[in-house]
């Protein structure tokens with residue numbers, strides 16, 4: 001976390017201290033490092049520089065327009081899963097021919113819109129979706145470039161809620177049905193087969209799972225070519241893990257191992273390579289800044305009650321995710337520690353951000369940061385308990401910008417409409 005670290009004993013994002021930021025923006029808020037985004041994107045792109053590769057950043061991890069603009073300027077394409085994300089990508093200047101459309105339930109409205117835009121490819125997840133895309137394409141007199149997302153039935157070795165490549169998961173077309181579905185696709189009007197696709201899950205550090213899944217796809221490509229179905233691109237999806245603890249995963253080594261597996265296959269394939277990384281680009285480029293409201297010791301433990309909650313960062317309670325928590329002021333080297341649960345104001349026992357953490361003594365009013373909050377943080381937040389979505393701030397060297405303000409309570413209330421008969 002070169003761009004987010006202590007400097008002169010205060011947590012800094014690039015050139016600005018988090019204490020200074022917190023004096024200008026009310027907590028809680030997300031804060032991102034522009035250069036961390038650039039660095040991660042470049043690392044990923046460099047790993048595949050020897051190949052014709054298109055890196056389609058998965059918008060679902062963090063789709064703020066400012067973040068998308070940073071990545072668009074780096075040359076990124078986009079992986080989108082809704083019309084909203086497609087519009088976001090286009091609005092940020094990502095050209096349609098660099099956009100792939102994934103997701104199990106594209107509606108005919110979304111399909112027609114994406115066809116009009118001229119996207120690079122639809123990643124198709126079922127036979128019924130294939131039929132629907134064909135029908136819509138004929139209606140709007142366009143040709144849909146498609147790939148089939150293959151479910152390779154491989155265990156990615158990750159949390160059950162973010163594992164997508166097993167036969168029991170809702171995603172993709174079972175690999176055993178791939179050839180017959182491709183043959184159906186080849187017979188349908190309005191469809192042009194261009195590629196093959198996979199995405200087996202997220203936060204994957206088991207490289208063998210990628211290896212085994214890719215082997216299945218490579219095998220299919222050979223069989224398809226024998227049937228005169230020419231696969232011009234292979235989409236490996238996203239899924240590469242990041243380090244949430246600073247020690248568990250060495251991201252650079254993992255990326256190198258991943259690239260080595262892909263290069264081994266890619267040299268003989270004569271295909272464009274497509275990637276849909278999300279977490280790898282965004283995860284460690286962001287933090288959540290929060291303030292301690294109360295310290296509450298009880299018989300068994302101490303609670304640090306902070307102003308951020310599960311509605312702001314759902315990952316700990318939904319995926320048992322572990323985010324490193326740090327004080328904004330660096331603790332003295334031998335400071336005494338206590339074990340605490342860091343919990344929020346929401347009225348749910350599941351409202352916690354971190355459990356059983358050894359922390360230096362912290363008082364009410366102190367600032368904390370949760371690391372690795374750049375991916376699946378703000379995008380997955382809600383207004384539960386009528387808590388406004390929190391602000392997002394971007395730091396780029398010594399410049400800062402409020403890239404999304406927090407709505408006021410009144411703006412939230414005004415979204416409701418009371419019928420005149422009440």
Ligand code: LLP
Pocket residue numbers: 058060061079102103162199201202203237238239240276277278279280315319375376380
């Ligand atoms: N492509 C597709 C089709 C996906 O479904 C996903 C993520 C990605 C790419 C990006 O995967 P990544 O590189 O970020 O691993 N909310 C969960 C993660 C959900 C993953 C959903 N799909 C979390 O906070 O861990």
